[in-house]
Amino acid sequence: QVQLVQSGPEVKKPGASVRVSCKASGYIFTNYTIHWVRQAPGQRLEWMGWLNPGTGYGKLSKKFQGRLSLPRDTSASIAYMELSSLTSEDTAIYYCARIKLDYYHGLDVWGQGTTVTVSS
Amino acid sequence: VMTQSPLSLPVTPGEPASISCRSGQSLLYSNGYNYVDWYLQRPGQSPQLLIYLGSNRASGVPDRFSGSGSGTDFTLKISRVEPEDVGVYYCMQPLQTPFTFGPGTKVDIK
Numbered sequence: 001q002v003q004l005v006q007s008g009p010e011v012k013k014p015g016a017s018v019r020v021s022c023k024a025s026g027y028i029f030t031n032y033t034i035h036w037v038r039q040a041p042g043q044r045l046e047w048m049g050w051l052n053p054g055t056g057y058g059k060l061s062k063k064f065q066g067r068l069s070l071p072r073d074t075s076a077s078i079a080y081m082e083l084s085s086l087t088s089e090d091t092a093i094y095y096c097a098r099i100k101l102d103y104y105h106g107l108d109v110w111g112q113g114t115t116v117t118v119s120s
Numbered sequence: 121v122m123t124q125s126p127l128s129l130p131v132t133p134g135e136p137a138s139i140s141c142r143s144g145q146s147l148l149y150s151n152g153y154n155y156v157d158w159y160l161q162r163p164g165q166s167p168q169l170l171i172y173l174g175s176n177r178a179s180g181v182p183d184r185f186s187g188s189g190s191g192t193d194f195t196l197k198i199s200r201v202e203p204e205d206v207g208v209y210y211c212m213q214p215l216q217t218p219f220t221f222g223p224g225t226k227v228d229i230k
Contacts, residue, residue, distance in 0.1 A: 035219075037167075045159075045167065045210055047219040061218040095166055104214065106157045106172030108179070113166050 002026035004096050004111035011117045017084040020114045022096035029077040030054035032098040035107060036070065036081045040092040051079060052101070086118045122211055124222035130230040131205075137198040139225045141211035146191045147174075155215035158187055158196045161224075162207040170209075171196065203229060 007021040022034060036048040051058035051070040060068050067084040079096060094114045097107040121144040131137045147155045154174035159167040169178040171187035174194060184199040198205060208224040 044223050045161075045212070045221040047212075047217075047221070050217075059217050063218070097167075099214075104153075104155070104173065105176070106169040106178060106214075107159070107167075107212075108169050108172075110166040110168065 002109055004098065004109055006094075006096060006111040006114045009115040009117070011119065012086050014087055014118055014120055016086050016118075017082060018086060018090075018116050020081045020094050020096075020116070022079045022081070022111050024077040024079070024098070029074060031102075032100050033058075034070070034072070034079040035097050035099060037095045037097060037107075038092040039095070039113075040089070043092075046092075048081070050099070053077075053079060083116075086116075088118050090116065091118045092116060122213060122220050122222040124209075124211060124225050127223060127225055129225055129227045131198075131201045131227055132230050133203055134200050137201050137205075137227065139196045139209050139211075139227075141189075141194045141196070141222050143192045143194075143213055147194075147213050147215050148191050149215060154190050154194070155213055156187075156189070156194050157212045157214060158185075159210045159212060160205075160207050161210065162204075165207075167210065201227075 005023045010018050030053050033050050033052050035050040038046050049060035053072045069082045072079045097110040123142045125140045156174050158171040161167040170181050175187045186197045188195050206228050208226050210224050211222040
C-alpha cells in the first residue's frame with residue numbers, strides 16, 4: 001500500500017545537524033512532490049519546504065534558508081530533510097507528506113513522524 | 121495568516137459541529153478553486169487530509185464531513201459527530217509558499 005516511512009527518533013546537541021529520511025513505497029516516487037512539516041511541542045503545524053524528486057527543484061521557507069536542505073535518492077525512493085545549526089527551538093516532530101504533481105489534491109499521505117530532540 | 125474559531129469545541133456524539141477558518145488574503149485562485157485544506161490530527165497520530173480545495177472530500181473520508189466557503193472565510197462542518205472525530209482540526213493554505221496552518225481547533229467529547 002501507499003506509505004511514507006520515516007527514520008527513527010534523534011537526540012542532538014545544540015549546533016549539530018540532523019538528517020531525517022522518508023522512504024516512499026506503493027506509488028511512483030517522481031509523480032509527487034515531498035513536503036516537510038514540523039510540529040514543536042504545543043505549537044501549530046509549520047511548513048518547511050518542498051521538493052520535486054524527479055527534477056530536484058524545490059522551495060524552502062525563508063525561515064530555514066541557509067540551514068535546511070532537501071536531498072533525495074530517486075533510485076531508492078527516499079527523500080531526506082537535513083537541518084543544521086540546531087537549537088532547542090528545533091525540538092519537534094518532523095513529518096514528510098506528498099502532493100500529486102499534476103493536480104492539487106492536498107497532502108494526502110503523511111509519514112509517521114520523526115521526533116528530534118535538541119538538548120545539551 | 122490563518123485564524124480559526126473556536127480553538128476548543130466540546131461536542132456531543134450525534135450532534136453537528138462547525139469550525140471556521142479565516143485567511144488574511146483571498147485564497148480564491150484564478151482557476152476558480154479556493155486553496156484551503158482541512159486536516160485532522162488524532163491524538164498521537166500524524167495529520168490526515170479531510171478536505172482539499174475548499175470543498176473536496178479526500179478519498180475514504182466519510183460524507184459527514186463537508187467544507188465550504190470562498191475567498192477568505194471557510195467552514196468545516198461535521199453533520200453528526202462520531203467518537204472517532206476527536207482530535208485537532210487544522211486549516212491550511214497551499215496557495216503561496218510558505219504554506220501556513222491555522223492554530224488548530226481541539227474537538228473533544230462533552
